[in-house]
Amino acid sequence: MLHIKYLAALVVAAWPVFASAQGVVEKKEVQIAVGGKASLYYLPLTIAEQLGYFKDEGLAVKISDFAGGSQALRAVVGGSADVVSGAYEHTLNMQPKGQYLQCFVQQGRAPQIAIGISKNAAKSYKSPRDLKGLKVGVSAPGSSTHMIVNYFISRDGLKPSDISVVGVGLGATAITALKSGQIDAVSNTDPVMTKLEQDGDVKIIADTRTLKGTEQILGGPMPAGCLYAPVDFIRKNPNTVQALTNAIVRADKWIHAASPQDVLRTVPESYLLGDKALYLFSFNKVKEAISVDGIISDAGAKTALKVIPAFNPEVKASEIKLNLTYTNEFVKKANAKYK
Numbered sequence: 600m601l602h603i604k605y606l607a608a609l610v611v612a613a614w615p616v617f618a619s620a621q622g623v624v625e626k627k628e629v630q631i632a633v634g635g636k637a638s639l640y641y642l643p644l645t646i647a648e649q650l651g652y653f654k655d656e657g658l659a660v661k662i663s664d665f666a667g668g669s670q671a672l673r674a675v676v677g678g679s680a681d682v683v684s685g686a687y688e689h690t691l692n693m694q695p696k697g698q699y700l701q702c703f704v705q706q707g708r709a710p711q712i713a714i715g716i717s718k719n720a721a722k723s724y725k726s727p728r729d730l731k732g733l734k735v736g737v738s739a740p741g742s743s744t745h746m747i748v749n750y751f752i753s754r755d756g757l758k759p760s761d762i763s764v765v766g767v768g769l770g771a772t773a774i775t776a777l778k779s780g781q782i783d784a785v786s787n788t789d790p791v792m793t794k795l796e797q798d799g800d801v802k803i804i805a806d807t808r809t810l811k812g813t814e815q816i817l818g819g820p821m822p823a824g825c826l827y828a829p830v831d832f833i834r835k836n837p838n839t840v841q842a843l844t845n846a847i848v849r850a851d852k853w854i855h856a857a858s859p860q861d862v863l864r865t866v867p868e869s870y871l872l873g874d875k876a877l878y879l880f881s882f883n884k885v886k887e888a889i890s891v892d893g894i895i896s897d898a899g900a901k902t903a904l905k906v907i908p909a910f911n912p913e914v915k916a917s918e919i920k921l922n923l924t925y926t927n928e929f930v931k932k933a934n935a936k937y938k
Contacts, residue, residue: 625836628659629843631826632671632680635738635769636664637870638788639885640824642862643706644684646850649865656842666768667739675700681832682843686710686743687822687895688903690924695913699830702925704844704933705895706851707823709813709888712747713792715801716784717777724804727755736767736782743823744769748786749910751805751816759910771872777801790872790881797877808885819902822895822925823888830923841929848893848933855891859883892934895925 633641644662647653653660663680665671672689674680676698683689683700690700716724716733723729730752737745749759767776773791776782778800785792785801789808795801806812813821826843833840854862859879863871871878900921908914 622838622841624657624838624842626681626839627657628661629653629682629839630674630680631660631662631682631684632665632674633662633684634665634668634671634742635788636662636684637867638769639790639881639889640707640711640769640788641684642854642866642882642889643824643847643850644826645866645870646853646862647846649867650850650853652846652849653843656845658839658842658846660843665739667737667742667744667766669739669741669745672741675828682826682828684824684826686746687825687827687900687925688743688746688907690827691903691907691914691919692911694919694924695915699920699923700827701830701833701923702822702825702827702895703833703840703929704847704893705822705825705890705930706847706893707825707888708820708890708896708899709810710743710747710807710817710821710823711788711885711888712744712786712807713788713796713803714748714751714784714786714805715777715792715795715803717780717782717801718799720783721802724802727752727804728757730784731757731761732763733783734763734765734781736765736773736776736785736787738769738773738787739766740764744786744788746907746910747805747807747816750906751786753910774872789885790874790878793881793884794872794874794877797880808888810887813888817902817906819905820896820899821902821906822899825895825925833926837929841932844893844929845933845936848930849937851890851893852937854886854889893930894927894934895930900925 668685675683767773
């Protein structure tokens, strides 16, 4: 006869497997932090929320919107949020600090970030080196918009300290900052960049809103917006993470099957910046950069590992445990559920 303590140990060990098979959500109420939710960069998150996909998976999701991805990251590190909807690069940047974060479903397969220089500064612009000494607007210091501009200038020998970075958000505040002359250049997402471009306020000098543009700037594919969380949270709440993944994968697939008008009808009116035609134009421009299935590619993760150390000396490629920065375990199950 089994000793009672041994039997209890067996039951405890078997419980996670049983829970997983039953699909019991360990944490129904989930706090998601995001930086700039109205951006097309986070469209899958908005679609999952607006169409009730999180609710369909048994979740009560609360989304807190911050000015930029770095602030959303701090919310999770500080314990006020469970999951971040943010840029994949943060999972690499935080490892040297002893913070192990893992991306478990992808929203974007290209950064969808463009860099534009004001029409006045553009008169003397010839190469990234000409950004030296200029004020460059980013969503928030430390965010992906900041990382992209840092990498862009590093290719021409400049250091992050050679430019002055100003946090301007991801919406109307970024447009105002450029138009009013508060900044000389801007690194941002759509629809902001398309608005500035159409109004003739900026000249685009780097563009990762398409797969081809990402290849040209970064040298390969690059994971962008994703849901990521501390590795410990993922291990303790696999069914909750699976439910979140299911909702985002379903949203990814909906976006690629939907018409631009379907998207327009689904997102909140405030996201349109008062211009429906602009939003439609921006959506069509970045649609291919949105993930089709939530899968994080190995090639994309390797591109990130090459790009980030180029301007962040804390990240040493040889010391990064890349396998801990992303997993496709949950995405594969989500794709099997939502074919």
